[in-house]
Amino acid sequence: DHLVVGDAKRGDIGHSARFYAQTLYDDFGVDACTVSPYLGRDSVAPFLEHEGTCTFVLTRTSNEGAADLQEACACDGTPLYRHVAQKAGEWARGGEGEMGLVVGATAPDALSELRADAPTLPFLVPGVGAQGGDPAAVMDAAATDEGPVLVNSSRSILYASDGADYAEAAATAAKDLRDALNA
Numbered sequence: 001d002h003l004v005v006g007d008a009k010r011g012d013i014g015h016s017a018r019f020y021a022q023t024l025y026d027d028f029g030v031d032a033c034t035v036s037p038y039l040g041r042d043s044v045a046p047f048l049e050h051e052g053t054c055t056f057v058l059t060r061t062s063n064e065g066a067a068d069l070q071e072a073c074a075c076d077g078t079p080l081y082r083h084v085a086q087k088a089g090e091w092a093r094g095g096e097g098e099m100g101l102v103v104g105a106t107a108p109d110a111l112s113e114l115r116a117d118a119p120t121l122p123f124l125v126p127g128v129g130a131q132g133g134d135p136a137a138v139m140d141a142a143a144t145d146e147g148p149v150l151v152n153s154s155r156s157i158l159y160a161s162d163g164a165d166y167a168e169a170a171a172t173a174a175k176d177l178r179d180a181l182n183a
Contacts (some may be wrong), residue, residue: 025050160172
């Protein structure tokens with residue numbers, strides 16, 4: 001069995017978001033997708049109308065410039081990423097689909113804070129491998145019995161080799177990651 005995640009990072013007004021959600025969930029048949037919450041509740045709500053799916057909201061991402069906006073503090077001193085997580089939890093109530101958070105492995109302190117804030121929400125954790133996130137730190141910060149953790153490590157597996165040994169190198173990289181996450 002496998003899980004297909006459409007890493008689309010969609011974010012648009014409600015009317016357009018409805019068509020993006022339909023395309024990803026109904027036409028492409030993904031099980032989960034990523035969305036940007038920047039436009040607010042109405043840009044995320046159409047994704048939650050699809051039963052049996054999970055919509056991951058970009059919360060504290062793994063890219064180099066993530067802190068530029070995501071760690072900006074609101075008037076109460078709370079980083080924006082924590083407000084996003086709180087709103088995502090509110091938006092998820094009553095939807096047919098499940099809500100999760102995208103939280104990068106490159107920000108282990110944020111990962112730990114967000115797991116405390118959202119102990120039951122699924123986390124999609126990019127940034128392990130080529131971006132430098134540590135599998136052990138991810139599991140220490142985010143793994144709980146209540147909240148699932150899905151770790152993504154694309155480049156370190158996809159680009160494990162560019163030679164004739166590609167299949168073997170990619171398989172080895174995937175197995176090494178699996179072993180590191182389960183250690």
